[in-house]
Amino acid sequence: MASKTTVAVDQKLRKKIKKLSALLDIPQSAVIEKAITNFEKELISNKNLPKTNAENDSNDKMNNFSKIDNIDSIENIDVSKILEEATKKIWKKFPELEKKQKMLQKGPQTIDDFLINDWITGLED
Amino acid sequence: MVFSKIALDSNVFRNYDFINYLTLYSSDFEIYLPTIVQLEVGYFYRMKNLNWKKFKADLDKFRCKFINCENFKPSEIIENAYRNRKELPFRHHFRDYMIATECEDVIHRLITYNTQHFTWVKKFEIITPENFVKEHLKSKKKKL
Numbered sequence: 403m404a405s406k407t408t409v410a411v412d413q414k415l416r417k418k419i420k421k422l423s424a425l426l427d428i429p430q431s432a433v434i435e436k437a438i439t440n441f442e443k444e445l446i447s448n449k450n451l452p453k454t455n456a457e458n459d460s461n462d463k464m465n466n467f468s469k470i471d472n473i474d475s476i477e478n479i480d481v482s483k484i485l486e487e488a489t490k491k492i493w494k495k496f497p498e499l500e501k502k503q504k505m506l507q508k509g510p511q512t513i514d515d516f517l518i519n520d521w522i523t524g525l526e527d
Numbered sequence: 528m529v530f531s532k533i534a535l536d537s538n539v540f541r542n543y544d545f546i547n548y549l550t551l552y553s554s555d556f557e558i559y560l561p562t563i564v565q566l567e568v569g570y571f572y573r574m575k576n577l578n579w580k581k582f583k584a585d586l587d588k589f590r591c592k593f594i595n596c597e598n599f600k601p602s603e604i605i606e607n608a609y610r611n612r613k614e615l616p617f618r619h620h621f622r623d624y625m626i627a628t629e630c631e632d633v634i635h636r637l638i639t640y641n642t643q644h645f646t647w648v649k650k651f652e653i654i655t656p657e658n659f660v661k662e663h664l665k666s667k668k669k670k671l
Binding site for chain 2: 425427428430474476477479484485486488489491492493497499501502505506507509510511512513514515516517518519
């Protein structure tokens with residue numbers, strides 16, 4: 403079993419983690435893990451630091467995808483790499499879409515801010 | 528041949544890599560957008576200064592169709608909401624009842640990150656974008 407530890411975060415950050423955890427329906431620890439993975443990737447791409455073992459593994463999985471002949475092994479594939487590849491191809495085909503999609507991601511408002519989470523009707527509770 | 532008839536929940540649009548994946552393989556899918564998703568995502572675009580025409584142009588890239596208004600059946604939405612009111616109260620899950628009921632006779636799979644909001648659905652599969660991609664890849668490998 404993996405060892406666990408406690409970290410102290412301030413109230414504001416705790417609320418952010420809690421919100422993301424609820425939105426993505428994943429444990430709060432997974433939110434932190436994803437954030438750190440993204441931060442690590444960003445840091446590596448900016449500083450040209452050596453890649454982590456996890457990244458090398460993941461790249462190997464991607465490179466090996468075309469060689470997969472066992473359908474069950476697809477279960478272990480890194481889907482995010484496949485999706486990123488799709489984006490590269492689509493942005494090449496539709497350059498205006500790259501601009502638009504980057505614009506949609508910009509700023510504090512995300513699609514989740516526009517979901518009707520609470521339909522206040524007064525009919526229940 | 529179409530791999531699957533699918534509908535998208537609004538939260539799927541947070542992952543534009545997945546939307547691009549659908550665009551890349553659009554000939555494999557028949558994609559539908561439920562009414563409330565049209566409104567939520569369309570309004571999100573509007574708030575980012577992208578009008579309806581620009582939103583529609585993006586949807587057209589993956590041949591996304593709007594669910595026909597004939598599929599909007601208020602009485603069935605209400606019945607589904609009433610049947611599941613204890614686990615998924617109406618005021619918090621109205622949109623989920625509306626989306627799933629509208630899709631009932633149209634699709635094979637609903638793609639969403641909130642799979643637990645649709646546990647009551649019997650007529651089609653509820654699946655996350657990542658698992659859907661895996662299913663699609665498996666079907667492509669089988670064909671090879």
